[in-house]
Amino acid sequence: MSIDEIKKELASILNAVKTRIEMEKGFGIDTLTLSKPVTECSSRSAKSSTKNKPIEHSTTGKHPGDQTSVTGKGERIQILEALQNEMLVCHKCLLGKTRTHLVFGSGNPEAHLMFVGEAPGRDEDLQGEPFVGRAGQLLTKIIEAIGLKRSDVYIANVLKCRPPGNRNPLPEEIVLCMPYLLKQIEIIQPKVLCALGTFAAQTLLNTKAPVGTLRGRFHDYNGIPMMVTFHPAYLLRNPNDKAKVWEDMKKVRDFLGELSGKDSKR
Ligand code: SF4
Known part of the structure; x- marks a missing residue:
């Protein structure tokens, strides 16, 4: 390797460290940990694995990717749109009368990581998008x-x-x-789920256990590894628990990184 190439490599490493420090600072974390970042490309092409990860509540024997025969991005978008149109006229419960906008969900229809929160708040109701208020800004971080x-x-x-x-x-x-959320999960087929807060965790895991005892480890949701962590709105009220969420999210990051590493060896 030439001197110029070494300089370039060092600059790249320093830049990556700087970016990570900025991200962790923005998230409110003071300590720095280094590991391979998950790139957009690698997170897309990951294959499922639960190696070295304790998975709890396995009840179905299913595995990620078993849920549905939906395969292409275009097909997923079409089915999601059809589901959204169905939901736009939903009045199965009284919330259909008081909402400003239905908040369907948003993001990559082929996402490998899917977050599940509780319910729209005021900002989300006004904009028709999930997690757009202060809690949403924290989720983005x-x-x-x-x-x-x-x-x-x-x-x-x-x-x-x-x-x-x-x-x-x-x-x-x-x-x-719930049937709407279950259908969304079935269509998107995420490799990893992340339940944000009590209601998402207890509902998807069919348990009454408090989020404080569920968080920090992968559970099994119909064959999909599911991390449980605190809701960003809770973190806004309890910033001291940001470090716990950061620990949980590092496990998700490492899990996705492990999947992409396995994929690159195929
Ligand atoms: S909350 Fe769900 S079930 Fe109730 S009206 Fe809205 S979409 Fe329908």
């Missing part, structure tokens, strides 16, 4: 801190319409709305 862009992932909520006053979702609302 979290996504960028693991080396991805918002447009790389898919984001949806358990409920598609805002509960008035941002009250907690009611059990009957969750029961009525």
Whole structure:
């Protein structure tokens, strides 16, 4: 390797370190950890693996990719649009009467990482997009801190319409709305799910266990590894727990990195 090539390589490494420090600072983390970032390209082409990752609540024996026969991006977009059109006229629960906009979900229909939150808040209800308020801005930082862009992932909520006053979702609302989320997961076929907060975690895992005991490890959702972590809105109220979320998200980042590494050896 020539001197110029070494200089170039060093500059590239320093730049990567600088970017990571900036991301971690932006996310509110003081310590620096280094590992291979997940690139957009590698996260797209990853193959599934659960090696060295404890997966809990496995009940179906299914594996990622088993869920549906949907394959192409165009086909996924079409099916998602059809589902959105169906939901736009949904009044199965009373939230259909009080919403300003239905918040369907957004992101890459071929995302390998899909986030599931609780329900739209005021900003989301006004804009018809998930996670666009302060909590959404923090989620964007979290996504960028693991080396991805918002447009790389898919984001949806358990409920598609805002509960008035941002009250907690009611059990009957969750029961009525859940089929839509399940269909979204089936269409997108993420390699990894990330449940944000109590309602997403408890609903997808069918448990009453508190999020504090569920977070920090991968569970199994119909064969898809699912990380549980705190909701960004909770983090805004409890910034001291950002470090815990950062620990959780590093596991997601490393998992995706491991998948892309395995894929590159094929
Ligand atoms: S919250 Fe879900 S079930 Fe209730 S009206 Fe909205 S889309 Fe329909």
